[in-house]
Amino acid sequence: GENVGLHLPTLSVQEGDNSIINCAYSNSASDYFIWYKQESGKGPQFIIDIRSNMDKRQGQRVTVLLNKTVKHLSLQIAATQPGDSAVYFCAENGLYNTDKLIFGTGTRLQVFP
Amino acid sequence: GAVVSQHPSRVICKSGTSVKIECRSLDFQATTMFWYRQFPKQSLMLMATSNEGSKATYEQGVEKDKFLINHASLTLSTLTVTSAHPEDSSFYICSAELAGGLPTDTQYFGPGTRLTVL
Numbered sequence: 448g449e450n451v452g453l454h455l456p457t458l459s460v461q462e463g464d465n466s467i468i469n470c471a472y473s474n475s476a477s478d479y480f481i482w483y484k485q486e487s488g489k490g491p492q493f494i495i496d497i498r499s500n501m502d503k504r505q506g507q508r509v510t511v512l513l514n515k516t517v518k519h520l521s522l523q524i525a526a527t528q529p530g531d532s533a534v535y536f537c538a539e540n541g542l543y544n545t546d547k548l549i550f551g552t553g554t555r556l557q558v559f560p
Numbered sequence: 561g562a563v564v565s566q567h568p569s570r571v572i573c574k575s576g577t578s579v580k581i582e583c584r585s586l587d588f589q590a591t592t593m594f595w596y597r598q599f600p601k602q603s604l605m606l607m608a609t610s611n612e613g614s615k616a617t618y619e620q621g622v623e624k625d626k627f628l629i630n631h632a633s634l635t636l637s638t639l640t641v642t643s644a645h646p647e648d649s650s651f652y653i654c655s656a657e658l659a660g661g662l663p664t665d666t667q668y669f670g671p672g673t674r675l676t677v678l
Binding site: 455483489491492493496536548549551 | 564566592594601602603605606609651653655657666669674
């Protein structure tokens with residue numbers, strides 16, 4: 448299935464740089480998208496969400512961009528810090544009339560000093 | 561607000577025994593809770609949807625007789641792994657849905673339970 452990965456892609460960035468994590472979602476009918484951060488041995492932590500009637504949403508140091516034409520979601524982290532090191536998952540609400548989330552394969556972000 | 565806890569955080573058991581994992585919404589009521597399983601370096605896979613006062617809905621390929629779910633109250637759902645085997649060793653994560661009257665409600669995740677079956 449689309450949410451099972453054999454390995455995690457890794458993005459390595461230097462502290463202070465901006466990070467961009469990308470996600471290709473599966474269902475063109477999805478109307479709600481969320482980015483989660485997961486640290487080792489912990490549960491996912493909500494970062495930011497966006498609905499399909501928007502193409503950009505900003506939070507504190509984070510921005511989510513949605514391109515429905517190509518079914519692409521991105522998470523931008525400004526001034527990346529060591530504490531941002533984690534695995535990041537996108538999730539979509541892809542099933543009509545349910546609250547089920549479909550998770551992407553995840554990207555590991557490593558921040559170097 | 562919107563804190564979800566899980567107990568235990570870590571459990572080791574012998575093959576053939578049953579293990580119960582609790583998921584609690586601490587400061588809100590959750591009519592719906594979800595149970596996920598996560599293997600190392602993989603994503604979260606939904607196992608079942610737990611609705612208070614009714615039977616859980618299981619995803620395809622998940623054995624309902626092996627993974628028993630009980631959602632007895634608006635703040636507690638339990639997952640029991642029956643006759644556990646080493647292949648059931650995994651990270652089990654629950655989430656609770658904060659109902660806000662929106663078409664899609666926000667899920668808040670618990671910290672996970674690491675199950676190791678010897």
